[in-house]
Amino acid sequence: MSWQSAVVQKGWISIRLGASTCKAETAFCIEPGWISAQELPCAIPGSRHTEVPWVYTDARPLPPPEYPPHVVYVPQGLITSRTAFGSLHTRCLEKGLALKFVTVASTPNMQVLLVLVAGHQPLLPTSTWGRTSSHSGQEVTRPFQTQLVGASPHHHHHYHDPRQQQQQQPVSNAIATAAVARVAATPETSEVLQQAAGHDMTCLDILTSAASATTAVPVPVAAQARKATGPAPARKTQACFNGYFLLFKPERDLQPGQPYNIWWKRRNSERRNRDRDILIWREDLLQMGPRQPNGLPQSEQAVRLQGYWDGYSSQCGAAANPRLLHCSQVQSVMSDHAFLYVTRPWWPRPGDPQRTLEPSRSDQLDGFLRECNCGEMKCGKLRARQELKRLREEGVLYQLEVRRGSCLGNEHLGVFAGEPIQAGRFLFEYVGVWLLDGEAEAREKIYEPAGLHYLYDLSHRHEVLEKREVRRISVGVGGGSRGGGGGGVCKKRRANRAVAADDLHAEIPLVVDATNVGNVARFVNHRCEGANLVSVNVCMGGLDENHMTIMIRTLRDVQPGEELTLDYQAGLEPEEKERIRAEPEGLVPCRCGAASCLGFVFPHIDRAVRTWSGKARRNAVGTCRLPITMAIASRATTTPTTSTSSISDSGIGEGCTLAVEAADATATAAGSVASTGRPVPSSRACKISDQLDRVEMMKVDLGSSEQQLQHQQLHNQPNHEDTIEDDEVKGYCCVSAEAGNISLGGSGASQTLRDRPGSGSVGSDSDSGKAGGVIEGAVASCFLEVVSVVSPDPQSRNADCEDVIEVSCAAVVDARTYGHGPGRQLRYWGGGRRFGSEEG
Numbered sequence: 001m002s003w004q005s006a007v008v009q010k011g012w013i014s015i016r017l018g019a020s021t022c023k024a025e026t027a028f029c030i031e032p033g034w035i036s037a038q039e040l041p042c043a044i045p046g047s048r049h050t051e052v053p054w055v056y057t058d059a060r061p062l063p064p065p066e067y068p069p070h071v072v073y074v075p076q077g078l079i080t081s082r083t084a085f086g087s088l089h090t091r092c093l094e095k096g097l098a099l100k101f102v103t104v105a106s107t108p109n110m111q112v113l114l115v116l117v118a119g120h121q122p123l124l125p126t127s128t129w130g131r132t133s134s135h136s137g138q139e140v141t142r143p144f145q146t147q148l149v150g151a152s153p154h155h156h157h158h159y160h161d162p163r164q165q166q167q168q169q170p171v172s173n174a175i176a177t178a179a180v181a182r183v184a185a186t187p188e189t190s191e192v193l194q195q196a197a198g199h200d201m202t203c204l205d206i207l208t209s210a211a212s213a214t215t216a217v218p219v220p221v222a223a224q225a226r227k228a229t230g231p232a233p234a235r236k237t238q239a240c241f242n243g244y245f246l247l248f249k250p251e252r253d254l255q256p257g258q259p260y261n262i263w264w265k266r267r268n269s270e271r272r273n274r275d276r277d278i279l280i281w282r283e284d285l286l287q288m289g290p291r292q293p294n295g296l297p298q299s300e301q302a303v304r305l306q307g308y309w310d311g312y313s314s315q316c317g318a319a320a321n322p323r324l325l326h327c328s329q330v331q332s333v334m335s336d337h338a339f340l341y342v343t344r345p346w347w348p349r350p351g352d353p354q355r356t357l358e359p360s361r362s363d364q365l366d367g368f369l370r371e372c373n374c375g376e377m378k379c380g381k382l383r384a385r386q387e388l389k390r391l392r393e394e395g396v397l398y399q400l401e402v403r404r405g406s407c408l409g410n411e412h413l414g415v416f417a418g419e420p421i422q423a424g425r426f427l428f429e430y431v432g433v434w435l436l437d438g439e440a441e442a443r444e445k446i447y448e449p450a451g452l453h454y455l456y457d458l459s460h461r462h463e464v465l466e467k468r469e470v471r472r473i474s475v476g477v478g479g480g481s482r483g484g485g486g487g488g489v490c491k492k493r494r495a496n497r498a499v500a501a502d503d504l505h506a507e508i509p510l511v512v513d514a515t516n517v518g519n520v521a522r523f524v525n526h527r528c529e530g531a532n533l534v535s536v537n538v539c540m541g542g543l544d545e546n547h548m549t550i551m552i553r554t555l556r557d558v559q560p561g562e563e564l565t566l567d568y569q570a571g572l573e574p575e576e577k578e579r580i581r582a583e584p585e586g587l588v589p590c591r592c593g594a595a596s597c598l599g600f601v602f603p604h605i606d607r608a609v610r611t612w613s614g615k616a617r618r619n620a621v622g623t624c625r626l627p628i629t630m631a632i633a634s635r636a637t638t639t640p641t642t643s644t645s646s647i648s649d650s651g652i653g654e655g656c657t658l659a660v661e662a663a664d665a666t667a668t669a670a671g672s673v674a675s676t677g678r679p680v681p682s683s684r685a686c687k688i689s690d691q692l693d694r695v696e697m698m699k700v701d702l703g704s705s706e707q708q709l710q711h712q713q714l715h716n717q718p719n720h721e722d723t724i725e726d727d728e729v730k731g732y733c734c735v736s737a738e739a740g741n742i743s744l745g746g747s748g749a750s751q752t753l754r755d756r757p758g759s760g761s762v763g764s765d766s767d768s769g770k771a772g773g774v775i776e777g778a779v780a781s782c783f784l785e786v787v788s789v790v791s792p793d794p795q796s797r798n799a800d801c802e803d804v805i806e807v808s809c810a811a812v813v814d815a816r817t818y819g820h821g822p823g824r825q826l827r828y829w830g831g832g833r834r835f836g837s838e839e840g
């Protein structure tokens with residue numbers, strides 16, 4: 001590709017420098033092909049759009065370079081300074097040069113940016129072109145590299161960037177040369193060099209961090225100079241780009257509703273300041289694109305972004321048919337997925353089986369935002385609500401950088417403050433696609449192997465609401481939730497309400513997926529101790545008034561350059577942390593470096609708090625499957641339902657709270673299922689459908705002192721491993737079922753529970769008479785998951801039962817409640833035959 005073609009196709013242009021006041025906020029209309037140096041403030045970390053005095057209306061196509069492009073290597077310390085960049089750019093513009101930010105590469109102490117300069121005059125390594133103002137206001141003439149760090153005559157910056165101080169640290173030429181060589185070897189650089197083939201490529205400068213040092217490094221490709229001829233054709237199509245672009249390719253007409261290839265996004269600027277300083281683009285591409293073993297993208301092509309037009313009206317009056325480039329996407333590591341940078345959350349469209357994404361609109365949300373009423377959530381109340389509104393309208397107000405360089409190593413991105421941020425400032429919303437729980441689980445199975453960890457689970461927060469609802473359902477009808485209690489009408493109403501509770505759970509998206517659609521929040525890393533951010537949940541309106549959102553605010557003052565971190569595990573109880581610390585197998589090892597580091601990161605934020613689902617639960621201490629033989633008295637009373645079923649219980653009374661969700665159940669049982677090899681007197685007719693293949697119990701709290709006492713007694717027995725098989729102990733598991741409800745029930749302490757008012761169907765179903773064993777109820781906190789209900793077993797050894805089903809339970813038991821001393825863990829063994837403890 002000739003240099004001229006590159007200029008035309010990639011839209012490199014030069015613009016005339018304007019006044020010191022940026023007019024770009026209001027003068028946004030530019031012709032395709034005139035996409036210009038407005039890319040630059042976005043492209044260069046640390047630079048502010050508003051501080052670079054562009055006048056877009058003065059944009060003009062890049063004249064053919066009289067001299068070939070030049071390559072400039074700039075240490076990070078310089079380029080991350082907006083002052084430095086502004087000055088660099090100013091000088092180039094004054095000289096009629098266009099710059100292209102090409103690539104980055106890092107050495108341990110220097111990040112090198114390769115800038116391609118379209119030359120209109122010879123640029124020499126020792127050039128002394130341009131002038132700059134000293135801080136005293138005097139104009140001085142300095143070599144090029146010193147101008148980069150000096151203040152621009154066109155604008156003053158009071159911003160103090162401590163990274164500039166790093167510039168005082170000399171970087172050896174050897175390091176710089178090595179870095180340059182590395183940059184030059186990247187495919188991106190090769191591409192640029194190929195484009196420039198036929199032209200002289202001059203390495204203008206190595207700008208070391210010592211302001212006075214200049215080192216010329218030859219670029220591997222040095223071809224013959226060839227003057228380009230003819231002006232770049234101007235594009236006539238008028239369009240209003242209220243998004244920012246880089247290297248835009250005007251190869252076909254822009255059509256609303258059609259994706260349009262651009263090279264990468266810039267920010268939506270319908271309003272001032274929208275995400276103006278989220279400098280996410282480049283690193284994001286590196287992150288999301290297919291990578292080589294060295295971590296660099298395979299090619300530019302592979303990470304190209306696409307812009308989408310949507311129907312939002314633009315505020316740009318100059319455009320005939322104004323459209324806003326709402327967001328952009330980049331191919332991710334998953335070929336059939338794309339990442340869209342958006343500033344607002346997206347929702348599945350109601351009733352759409354395809355789950356078409358629909359951006360949330362502030363006009364939909366205004367008036368719905370309300371103070372959080374989730375009593376147990378520490379939300380920011382009114383302020384958070386206001387801030388959310390502001391964030392959605394104006395975007396992020398603080399200068400942030402998304403880049404590598406955190407303690408996690410180079411393969412990870414992190415978010416860094418680009419300027420001082422005070423404590424208590426709401427920075428951004430965790431934006432993504434809100435998913436229903438089942439969908440989140442399904443996606444997680446895809447994401448995890450791909451190393452994509454951008455799910456933020458709010459279920460545990462919502463559980464508060466849900467529990468309240470369940471409690472209301474259970475208690476408010478029939479004077480309590482005594483499972484199976486109450487007859488006809490009450491039972492039906494209860495069943496209906498239980499379904500309603502399920503619907504609630506099924507219909508409200510509780511997980512935000514920022515894998516494919518998201519904003520800067522997705523790059524915030526975890527820190528076990530000393531995180532400077534915290535998340536705040538706000539109940540809000542929109543499609544459902546119970547929707548919540550996640551806002552991130554600063555916990556303390558943050559200094560420029562400091563990484564922004566969040567404690568993903570802020571919701572975990574200390575005991576839970578301890579438990580997981582003991583066996584973090586399968587979880588992402590934590591590298592936060594904090595003194596009290598827990599040792600692992602949850603695959604996604606807060607998820608384990610809710611249900612101990614998935615890997616975390618399977619890997620948790622004391623967890624294993626316990627198939628339990630269940631006895632069913634009769635199959636006569638099957639009551640089919642079409643919704644998911646639930647197990648719910650009161651949560652009232654001492655230590656009894658449970659809620660169970662059955663996924664994909666098409667039929668649930670009527671009557672009761674009572675446990676295990678031991679016949680349960682007067683247990684009622686029951687059948688659980690074969691289709692009921694998964695019942696998930698979210699949490700069981702059975703923490704009565706009586707239970708603990710009993711349990712201790714049990715485990716003080718010399719041989720307690722075969723207790724279930726032997727049927728000689730009080731503890732066993734019981735699942736009871738009734739229309740719409742399945743109760744996991746009872747306890748070895750069933751007597752105790754049965755007589756406790758409000759203890760509900762946990763082992764106290766007097767109506768069905770099921771005695772309700774439980775997995776020895778002495779646990780203070782027990783998570784049970786009924787994972788399968790298999791076909792009736794004709795070999796039932798329970799004479800009272802016609803069918804036997806098998807229920808697999810996984811229990812997480814806090815060993816410390818058993819009095820075995822440290823290091824001992826209670827385990828449930830497979831086959832449902834062993835029930836004991838062992839050394840941990």
Ligand SMILES: C[S@@+](CC[C@H](N)C(=O)[O-])C[C@H]1O[C@@H](n2cnc3c(N)ncnc32)[C@H](O)[C@@H]1O
Pocket residue numbers: 287408411412413414453454521522523524525526527528588589590591592601602603604
């Ligand atoms: C929301 S992403 C954060 C951005 C991520 N670093 C990136 O490059 O895209 C969360 C994932 O980052 C990684 N991560 C975040 N904090 C970590 C930490 N302290 N130690 C190890 N990995 C961490 C884990 O893989 C985690 O699942």
